[in-house]
Amino acid sequence: MNFPSKGLYAITDGPRADLHVAVAAAIAGGARVVQYRDKTLDPIRRHEEASSLARLCADSKIPFIINDDARLALDCGADGVHLGADDIDLRAARSLLGDSALIGVSCYDSIERAREAVAEGANYVAFGAFYATGTKPLARRANKNLLSEARELPIPKVAIGGITPENAGALIQSGADLIAVVSSLFSANDISACAKRFSRLFPTAKSNP
Secondary structure: OOOEOOEEEEEOOOOOOOHHHHHHHHHHOOOOEEEEOOOOOOHHHHHHHHHHHHHHHHHHOOOEEEEOOHHHHHHHOOOEEEEOOOOOOHHHHHHHHOOOOEEEEEEEOOHHHHHHHHHOOOOEEEEOOOOOOOOOOOOOOOOOHHHHHHHHOOOOEEEEOOOOOOOHHHHHHHOOOEEEEOHHHHOOOOHHHHHHHHHOOOOOOOEOO
């Protein structure tokens, strides 16, 4: 599975009864990547949900990423894992998941961390939070000029943090290749319609070769 070079990166918002339906709606609206993010400690439910979403994304031919948990990514058949500063390092995740796995790295407000991730073989890097976010209210804030500086990096750049259809355009213009969205997408009354609003910001989105 290739990681897309442009588009909407949908990140789930934890336990919800309609998780599968909500993710299917995001995909129908044009989401190019789905990440399963669930910080609870229910291993049975998390495995069941992740496995179900892995099948959904495979059927839709889009990458499915697990937040933080490389072991869950391996067990549920996900395409890869997204790593933060407190997770296992990229080399350990690569050793566990294999050369074909998609591994993303949170770089927050640090271009240096992004350069290190590229050197270690990351498939994409994520910067943010760019705006205030209820998902991570204490997250370090990044300036959109960081995206311009990151244009030099040879892998996709993802922007995250408080992003809405109204403020996403400025980040794309600054150099974001993908827009990662949690709350404004999955709290929308019409998830598919909201995903379409984001997707229209990327009229020429294509997958990486």
